[in-house]
Amino acid sequence: MGKEISLHNQTFSLYLDEQKIRERIIELARNINEDYQGKSPIILCILNGSFIFTADLVRHLDFPLTIEFVRYSSYEGTSTTGRITKIMGLKSDIEGKDVLIVEDIIDTGLTLSNAIKDLLKSNPASLKVASLLLKPSALIHDIHCNYIGFRIPDKFVIGYGLDYDELGRDLPEIYQLKDQA
Ligand code: XMP
Numbered sequence: 001m002g003k004e005i006s007l008h009n010q011t012f013s014l015y016l017d018e019q020k021i022r023e024r025i026i027e028l029a030r031n032i033n034e035d036y037q038g039k040s041p042i043i044l045c046i047l048n049g050s051f052i053f054t055a056d057l058v059r060h061l062d063f064p065l066t067i068e069f070v071r072y073s074s075y076e077g078t079s080t081t082g083r084i085t086k087i088m089g090l091k092s093d094i095e096g097k098d099v100l101i102v103e104d105i106i107d108t109g110l111t112l113s114n115a116i117k118d119l120l121k122s123n124p125a126s127l128k129v130a131s132l133l134l135k136p137s138a139l140i141h142d143i144h145c146n147y148i149g150f151r152i153p154d155k156f157v158i159g160y161g162l163d164y165d166e167l168g169r170d171l172p173e174i175y176q177l178k179d180q181a
């Protein structure tokens, strides 16, 4: 039996170990480095879930960059509420700047499609998206993700920044909810 962990009375099993995550991030960074040579983009970390992915990714990027943090909220427990609210906005003006959104996971795409709509109002020079995880079968909003770490089944995952009611963000690996229908 693989490694398991229990949080709030739910059991999760190991899905992506540290090495797999690390290797994939290096590959993503290689692609991002090619595309942003000669540029100096704003890396936009979508809090809270993306803080670890952003921290690991930016250390493999080789162009000058700045980092900003924004925060939206849509999730309660293990399913989306269908509504999102902006809790914390941008500090600097992104007009005319290249912006790379860094997201932990794209589920229905609601959070990201709203974030993109919001950011496009400020006329960035370019707007791209890097997401560590994508659940293709859950996606209902039409969004384009430029850099995808892993395409995963539509099961709830935790760890590496992702939480189950705020627990589990600190886990170095990614775990999947066990026995989810
Ligand atoms: P939407 O549906 O807006 O969801 O694309 C994206 C946001 O919801 C959170 N999310 C998850 N969090 N395990 C988590 O811990 C998951 O499996 C999961 N799926 C979605 C996440 O915060 C993301 O930004």
Ligand code: MG
Pocket: 046, 047, 048, 049, 050, 104, 105
């Ligand atoms: Mg998130």
